[in-house]
Amino acid sequence: MDPLRQVKDEDHQLEAESGRAQSLPKLPWRWPWYRWGPWAVLVAIGIGGMSGAWLLRQPNSPGNCSYVFWPFASAAFRLYCAQEAADTKTLEGIIEAINLVDVLPADHPLAPEINRRLQAWSSQALDLAEASFQAGDYDRAVKFAREISPHAAVYAQVQSRLDRWQTIWEQGQRIYNQAETALRNLDWREAFYISLKLIDVDCRYWSDVQAQALGERIIQVQREDRKLGEARRLMARGGRENLIAALEIIEQVKPNGDIYPGAMKLITQISEDLVALSEDALRQGDYQEAQAAAQAIPANISTAWGQAQELIRLATATELAQMGMGENIPTAIQQARGLSRTSPLHDLAQTLIEEWQNDLHVLQILARAQQVAQSGRPPDLITASNLLQTAPLGSSFRQSQLAAQQREWRLEIQTQEDQPILDQAEALARLGTPATLQQAMILLQRIRPGRALYAQAQNRLKAWLPQPAPMSPSPTPEDPSPAWLQQAQAQAQLGTPAALALAIETVNQVPPQSPLRSQADQLLFQWGNQILQSAQDLASQDLAQAIETAQLIPANHPLYGAAQRQIEAWQRILIPPPTVPPPANGAI
Numbered sequence: 001m002d003p004l005r006q007v008k009d010e011d012h013q014l015e016a017e018s019g020r021a022q023s024l025p026k027l028p029w030r031w032p033w034y035r036w037g038p039w040a041v042l043v044a045i046g047i048g049g050m051s052g053a054w055l056l057r058q059p060n061s062p063g064n065c066s067y068v069f070w071p072f073a074s075a076a077f078r079l080y081c082a083q084e085a086a087d088t089k090t091l092e093g094i095i096e097a098i099n100l101v102d103v104l105p106a107d108h109p110l111a112p113e114i115n116r117r118l119q120a121w122s123s124q125a126l127d128l129a130e131a132s133f134q135a136g137d138y139d140r141a142v143k144f145a146r147e148i149s150p151h152a153a154v155y156a157q158v159q160s161r162l163d164r165w166q167t168i169w170e171q172g173q174r175i176y177n178q179a180e181t182a183l184r185n186l187d188w189r190e191a192f193y194i195s196l197k198l199i200d201v202d203c204r205y206w207s208d209v210q211a212q213a214l215g216e217r218i219i220q221v222q223r224e225d226r227k228l229g230e231a232r233r234l235m236a237r238g239g240r241e242n243l244i245a246a247l248e249i250i251e252q253v254k255p256n257g258d259i260y261p262g263a264m265k266l267i268t269q270i271s272e273d274l275v276a277l278s279e280d281a282l283r284q285g286d287y288q289e290a291q292a293a294a295q296a297i298p299a300n301i302s303t304a305w306g307q308a309q310e311l312i313r314l315a316t317a318t319e320l321a322q323m324g325m326g327e328n329i330p331t332a333i334q335q336a337r338g339l340s341r342t343s344p345l346h347d348l349a350q351t352l353i354e355e356w357q358n359d360l361h362v363l364q365i366l367a368r369a370q371q372v373a374q375s376g377r378p379p380d381l382i383t384a385s386n387l388l389q390t391a392p393l394g395s396s397f398r399q400s401q402l403a404a405q406q407r408e409w410r411l412e413i414q415t416q417e418d419q420p421i422l423d424q425a426e427a428l429a430r431l432g433t434p435a436t437l438q439q440a441m442i443l444l445q446r447i448r449p450g451r452a453l454y455a456q457a458q459n460r461l462k463a464w465l466p467q468p469a470p471m472s473p474s475p476t477p478e479d480p481s482p483a484w485l486q487q488a489q490a491q492a493q494l495g496t497p498a499a500l501a502l503a504i505e506t507v508n509q510v511p512p513q514s515p516l517r518s519q520a521d522q523l524l525f526q527w528g529n530q531i532l533q534s535a536q537d538l539a540s541q542d543l544a545q546a547i548e549t550a551q552l553i554p555a556n557h558p559l560y561g562a563a564q565r566q567i568e569a570w571q572r573i574l575i576p577p578p579t580v581p582p583p584a585n586g587a588i
Helices: 003-023 033-056 075-086 091-101 111-135 138-145 153-184 188-200 204-237 240-250 260-283 287-295 302-322 329-336 346-375 378-388 396-430 434-444 454-464 481-492 497-507 517-539 543-550 560-574
Strands: none
Touching (some): 111 138, 111 153, 111 204, 138 153, 153 260, 204 260, 240 287, 260 287, 260 346, 287 302, 302 329, 302 346, 302 396, 329 346, 346 378, 346 396, 396 434, 454 497, 497 517, 517 543, 517 560, 543 560
């Protein structure tokens, strides 16, 4: 390379680097020393001025203790300001005074005076802390008691005082909490007895202030609790309407009252009772009652309200299943299957689904039976009724439907069988002779209790039985007992249970003071025994008729209790208690 050209290139490179260097900013620390000099002088002057200002502001007269730089304050001035703080007679002031002089050395010339005042202030601080504790400010008392100088003689009492305060405070708090718990449970009597223990607590805050305040709260709770008395009575009666009325009363309780937690417990209990009522109504097929009970459950009771929504869903499905002749049963089943497997109502939904599936077969049999019964002839009605006996066990609604249909056909059969007897008896009675009237009454005895025309037959008997002749008015009162006795004996001659019951009613008209009352009682017992015997004879043939016959014995009869026991026994045989089918094992 040409040496001259090489030198030129190096010159150009140096010029470029020099230009870049000139374009960079000059940093302060790269200044020369003569530029740093003025700044150093200014900083020194500032520090000196600030120090002088602090020194010049040191107080030299009373009343300036708030503007003190304590590291530079003299012991005498500390003692002066400490006394000024202690003169406030407050815990804060006395503790401030203690802290001002407690840092001075023990060999200071003012040590004797400082120690004397320190002892006095420490005693005052502990007394004021005790006063704060008695006033109920436990934390403040503990805080300032712990700030008492360890150099004070009274410091030896601090720990024992702290332990005593803690024990007393925990005692008062425990009693107070127990009373509040009783209040939340609406047991204001127990709360009152517990509150009496506060009087013995060695702290005015608990024995006076809180005991009085708690007593006032108990009185208020007592007044509010009386308002809930009617709600509790309604709850005890049970039933949807009573529970809803109780719920309306309890919901008037204000949320910020002492009685509110206890009221919420009652609301929870009512909600659970409404859930149970709704479930029972669904099992009985009463979807309207189930919906009404579930809809009354408040939304703020989360568990019960969730079950209420599921109950409403099942009630809607039940309504669909009961429509018509089962056209909507598949839709009802599908709706019931929507309940979660973990739902408390899952088993109930399973039971309803199985019943509705059986209802489909029940309705098929019912349709065939109704077709057979269209002729209205007794043989066809009997065949149709027997056909219903083959139906499987379905829902309670369909079972009631079958029972109503069977009763309708049974009454129709009985009417067709007994109407000729009634017509023949009326024809004989219209002849008007004693013999034909007697024949008519004997004929009506063939219409047994419990049959469709039994009531009409009994009305005819009462009309045809001999009536007592009206007694002529007399200026002197006469005993009507012979007339009552004679009429009763005439009525009993027919011998039917209905006639005997009418005779018992008549003979009971004999006054207790009548000489004939003993004879009346004998006849009364005799006729009642005949009625009961007739019922027992019927029991082997027709329990329903036996029950109706025994029910003719009046409540004031000596054999009424025996008749009722016999009726209950027959009813248990006639209508056995329903059996709840076991839950299905299959999934919905």
